[in-house]
Amino acid sequence: MRGGPAFEVLFNINTYLKKKGLRDKFELTFFAPMEKPGQKMGDKALLMMDKMFKSMDIHKQVGSKIVAFESDGIVFENGRKILSDLTMFISAGTGHTILSSSDLPLSEAGFVVTNEYNEVEGFEGIYAIGDSASLMGAKWRAKQGHVAEVMAKNVAYGIAMHIQNIDSKRSYMGQLNILCMMDTGNGAAFVYRSEKGGKMIPLPIIGHWMKKAWGVYCKYSKLGKIPRIPGM
Numbered sequence: 001m002r003g004g005p006a007f008e009v010l011f012n013i014n015t016y017l018k019k020k021g022l023r024d025k026f027e028l029t030f031f032a033p034m035e036k037p038g039q040k041m042g043d044k045a046l047l048m049m050d051k052m053f054k055s056m057d058i059h060k061q062v063g064s065k066i067v068a069f070e071s072d073g074i075v076f077e078n079g080r081k082i083l084s085d086l087t088m089f090i091s092a093g094t095g096h097t098i099l100s101s102s103d104l105p106l107s108e109a110g111f112v113v114t115n116e117y118n119e120v121e122g123f124e125g126i127y128a129i130g131d132s133a134s135l136m137g138a139k140w141r142a143k144q145g146h147v148a149e150v151m152a153k154n155v156a157y158g159i160a161m162h163i164q165n166i167d168s169k170r171s172y173m174g175q176l177n178i179l180c181m182m183d184t185g186n187g188a189a190f191v192y193r194s195e196k197g198g199k200m201i202p203l204p205i206i207g208h209w210m211k212k213a214w215g216v217y218c219k220y221s222k223l224g225k226i227p228r229i230p231g232m
């Protein structure tokens, strides 16, 4: 499963129902097969998530495999069934079928195996970046948009150097982190995880507008309509 976006949808539904004055008519339950979903964000963040669930009256069903999705709910290995009018689930990713029909070396999940410079070893001049590449690194690593951008820049650099016969490459390994603004519809939680540990900082009200502003900045700066802020 891809946890971050699932949390965001759940928190936004809670805010939406509250705004409509209908929250007490609905029961919201977060479910996941693993014992500690969201652990990639770090232990402190996990505690904070629990606090957020409690303050929003969101129930939790974790630590038991999902056996079936049925039209009226979700069945778990421990025999429990959550009755549901609306079920949202983001499955764990697998690689694109283009990759599985290629001769490229793939991970078990079907992503292209590369070295830290995103080169596909044994395939001269072939690189894999972003979500299609099998990500190396610590257990908490996560595929993220900014990591895909770092990989793209590194590969462009590597190709430019190669053409000029200069032996210089850039690795993405030193730039792995989780950086996320988890929108709740009426605020956000800033999540950061690196090799030094993780943190989650609640940003009521302003966090929501920061995320919206980032979306506008990102779109228009990429389209070349406004200048990019150096380093961002």
Ligand SMILES: Cc1cc2nc3c(=O)[nH]c(=O)nc-3n(C[C@H](O)[C@H](O)[C@H](O)COP(=O)(O)OP(=O)(O)OC[C@H]3O[C@@H](n4cnc5c(N)ncnc54)[C@H](O)[C@@H]3O)c2cc1C
Binding pocket: 002, 004, 005, 098, 129, 130, 131, 132, 143, 144, 145, 146, 147, 148, 179, 180, 181
């Ligand atoms: C629900 C969700 C929420 C996320 N939230 C965040 C977040 O808050 N922060 C963050 O940093 N990351 C987030 N991510 C991760 C981030 O979106 C990805 O890591 C990033 O987009 C990867 O970039 P990419 O260019 O490798 O792939 P993509 O952005 O997926 O781009 C691949 C492109 O290839 C196109 N394509 C596919 N097949 C073909 C084909 N046959 N021919 C031509 N084109 C094709 C697709 O349409 C797509 O445009 C999220 C991911 C998901 C799924």
